[in-house]
Amino acid sequence: MTFSEAETKMRFLFALRSNGVVNQRVLSAMESVDRSEFVQGIFSDRAHEDLPLPIDCGQTISQPSIVGLMTQALQVEARDRVLEIGTGSGYQAAILSKLARRVYSVERHRRLVKVARELYHKLDITNVTVFLGDGSLGLSEQAPFDRIIVTAAAEDPPSPLLSQLKVGGTMVIPVGRSNLYQDLIRVRKTEDGMEYDELRTVRFVPLLEGIGGNG
Numbered sequence: 001m002t003f004s005e006a007e008t009k010m011r012f013l014f015a016l017r018s019n020g021v022v023n024q025r026v027l028s029a030m031e032s033v034d035r036s037e038f039v040q041g042i043f044s045d046r047a048h049e050d051l052p053l054p055i056d057c058g059q060t061i062s063q064p065s066i067v068g069l070m071t072q073a074l075q076v077e078a079r080d081r082v083l084e085i086g087t088g089s090g091y092q093a094a095i096l097s098k099l100a101r102r103v104y105s106v107e108r109h110r111r112l113v114k115v116a117r118e119l120y121h122k123l124d125i126t127n128v129t130v131f132l133g134d135g136s137l138g139l140s141e142q143a144p145f146d147r148i149i150v151t152a153a154a155e156d157p158p159s160p161l162l163s164q165l166k167v168g169g170t171m172v173i174p175v176g177r178s179n180l181y182q183d184l185i186r187v188r189k190t191e192d193g194m195e196y197d198e199l200r201t202v203r204f205v206p207l208l209e210g211i212g213g214n215g
C-alpha cells in the first residue's frame, strides 16, 4: 500500500467513526471491501469520500457512513441469513457478506443485477446471491430471514417483509411519505408482535413496484 492509499483508508475510517460507526466488526468489514470497485467511470476516484454517488439506471450507491450505521443497527451475527432489498451497486451486500453466513439481495433493474453478480465473481464473494425481482414482495422461497435490510424508502414496512422475518429477527428500513427525507427505523419481531424504534433521518430513492423497464 502506498502512503496516499494508506491515508485515503485512514480518512475513510475516520469519516465512518466520526459519524457514529463504532462497531469494530462493522468497521473491519468496511475496511476489507474496496468501495471503488462498486462505482464506475468518472466517480470512481471519489469512492473513498463519505458521499452517495450516482450508479447506473439513475440509482445511487449510499453514503458509506449510512451503510455503516444501517449495518451496525442490524446487529448481524455470523450464522445469520440476511435479505437485502435494493442491491444497487452491490456494495452494501458485499459488506454484509463479511458479517453473515449468507446474503440474498433483490434488485428490480436487470442491468444492476448483472453488474453486481459479475463483481461478486471477480471479488471472490461467494455467499451473496442476487435476484431480479420486486423486493417489496420479499423472497418467499428463501424465507424466513434473521435480518432484513431495505435500502430504498417505503411508505410503511411492506407486510411480506414483516412476515418473512424470523421471530427474534431485526429489520432496518427507511420509511416515510416524503421523497426527500425518511426516518430510518429498526423493527424487532418478538413473540408478542413488532417493536419499532426510530434511528435517524435519511435520504433514499423510493422502493418502486415491479421490475424496472429500462434494464
Ligand code: SAH
Residues within 6 Å of the ligand: 059, 060, 061, 062, 085, 086, 087, 088, 089, 090, 091, 092, 093, 106, 107, 108, 109, 112, 133, 134, 135, 136, 151, 152, 205, 206, 207, 208, 209, 210
Ligand atoms: N444498497 C445499494 C444502494 C441502493 S439504491 C448499494 O449498496 O449500492 C436503491 C436500489 O433499490 C436501487 O438500485 C433501486 O433500483 C432498488 N429498488 C427500488 N425499488 C425496488 C424494489 N421494489 N425491489 C428491488 N429493488 C428495488
